[in-house]
Amino acid sequence: MEHVDVAVIGGGQSGLAAAHSLQTQGLEPVVLEASGQPAGAWPRYYDSLTLFSPARYSSLPGMPFGGDPDRYPHRDEVAAYLLRYADRLDADIRTRTRVREVCAADGGFTLGLEGGRRLSARAVVAASGTFGRPHRPELPGLDEFTGTVLHAADYRSPEPFAGQRVVVVGAGNSAVQIAAELGERARVTLSSRHPVRFARQHTLGRDLHWWLTRTGLDTLPVGRFLRTPPAQLVIDDGRYRAAVVAGAPDRRPVFRRVDGAKVTWADGSREVVDMILLATGYRPDLGYLAPLGALDERGQPRHREGVSITHPGLAYVGLEWQRSLSSNSLRGVGRDAARITRRLAAHLASS
Structure with missing residues (x-):
């Protein structure tokens, strides 16, 4: 059996940041990536996706994003950046x-x-993200819906749905962005349990992330106090709020139930729907840790700011609200990776 210092599970932004930090601690990480390239889930996101943070706030440790620092990079730019980063890292990425x-x-x-192979490691960093585990909420009758049910993880572009009646479930950034672009080609309702909460992308001529960085809110260690993550804010330059106000999409409370091809709305009205798109987020994709007993009954990791409370040689990078509001973002994973790798290095030195 092959023996390694640290196995990093996942070769996306979190795994690459962890590998970089482990190298700075004098350790030799082996990065294990399930897909064919170390770019995480970025190549599989929907076609129009752009970052809500400018390039200057969207890089991993040791390598700026490049180009105009105030632009908002497209999905493909992020994937290409991660591939360059992996190449420059010169780590053992499999x-x-x-x-x-x-x-x-x-x-x-x-x-x-x-395939049956086995590997032993002195420590493990779980950095596999969430994309492999889309969250599908329990909605009455959804399993019997005779139309199309699609999760945002499988959505690419609006063209296949032109002229259809579509319901998008969710109220976060992806839900609103997808609903707005579908609304240009289809009749779309944004259905959510709570109203959409918009945050202005620019205030006094500065991007929101400038303010978060300047005030220190971006790094505030609030994760340890959150039992339930707060409702997500939709970062908006004015386009999405305007689309909702114009009714493309319109916004309604989540439907009561689904019967065949029809949904029943909160006011009792019923209508035929062609597609229900679930933009309902993801959950940590950590099923491989079940044999350890490192997860709770909901499949959530038992940790404190990314350090396992069940196994001293186990740590996490890229969890939502792991430590701060930026913990699962390009701008935040590097900080969290540095913290957990210092703890791992100390543990390995003493064992």
């Missing part, structure tokens, strides 16, 4: 290597890989 399980063994861990 693509098409899916981890099936992690088990405790002799003070460290044994990783079972797809």
